[in-house]
Amino acid sequence: MSANGTVDSVKIVEVRRFPVKSMRGEVVPSAEIGARGLAGDRWWAVRDPDGKLGSGKSTRRFRRMPGLFGFRAYAADPAPIVELPDGRRFAADDPAGHRAVGEVLGRTVTLAPETAVSHYDEGPVSLLTTASVRALEALTGGDVEPLRFRANLLIDVPGDGFPEDDWPGRRLRVGAEAVLRIVRPLTRCVMIDMAQGPARERNDLLRTLARHHDLTLGVFATVERPGRVAVDDTCAWEVGRDGR
Structure with missing residues (x-):
């Protein structure tokens, strides 16, 4: 991707959203992006009785709940559809579904839409390039599935290295x-x-990023202008108020 414009091959190759935070999501051909990010992305979450949100880690807002990746969520109106590991499906606002999810997780939980506490870890839209995935593969010596990084937009960028490092601002x-x-x-x-899903458990990716790339991969963005994004959309730098 050039500094000043576009390269024909720099396109969106995957659009992915996660209707329930920390569950597996869905690949879609296109999605509306608004101020909060992709429509429906991480709008619902699993909640403990104390209000903490189910996640893969524990923080002030989140509580680690092993097993969430065993579920898949699909966008639907008025609430997402949650698929359990055994294939059963419930609407996210169905109390019977809450009980079924809790039984699998071994804890009492509910599912609820976002209120005052954001469901995002860092920001509304996450981006990852194929170049960065290839750079990580070179460091680990094997294939790395992009889905592991739960990016909303996977951008096809030629070469390797970590091009996103130069993108902030x-x-x-x-x-x-x-x-x-x-x-x-x-x-x-x-x-x-x-x-x-198809990505097996491993123990080297976080360690490799800690050693070689300051524990980071990909970037997050805020939304300056809403619109629809789709697979095969071209990406281009805008010359903006910061003069870049």
């Missing part, structure tokens, strides 16, 4: 309308080594 136009302001690199946690 810049404005990226995606497709015809949406403009994203890149904020900073995304700090990674143990979730990237956990098994999720």
Whole structure:
């Protein structure tokens, strides 16, 4: 991706959203992006009785709940559909589904939409390049599935290295309308080594990023102008108020 414009091959190759935080999500051909991010992304979450949100890690807002990657969530109106590991499906607002999820997790939980406490770890839209994935593969000596990093937008960038390192502060136009302001690199946690769907459990990815790339991979962005984004949309840098 050039400093001043576009390269024909720099396109969105995957759009992914996660209707319930920390569950497996869905790949979609396109999605609306608004101020909060992709429509429906991480809008619901699993909650403990004390209000903490189910996650792969424990923080002030989140509580680690092993087993969440065994569930998959699909966007639906008025509430996402949650698929249990045994294939049963419930609407996220169905109390019977809450009980079923809790039985699998071995704890009492509910599912609820976002209120005053944000469900995002760092920011509304996460981006990752294929170049960075290849750089991590070179460091680990094997294949790395991009889905491990739960990026909303996977961007096909030629070469390797970590091109996103130079993106913070810049404005990226995606497709015809949406403009994203890149904020900073995304700090990674143990979730990237956990098994999720076809990606098996491993124990080297976080360690490798800690050793070689300050525990970061990909970036997150805020939304300066909403719009629809889709697979095969071209990305271009905008010359903005910061003169870049």
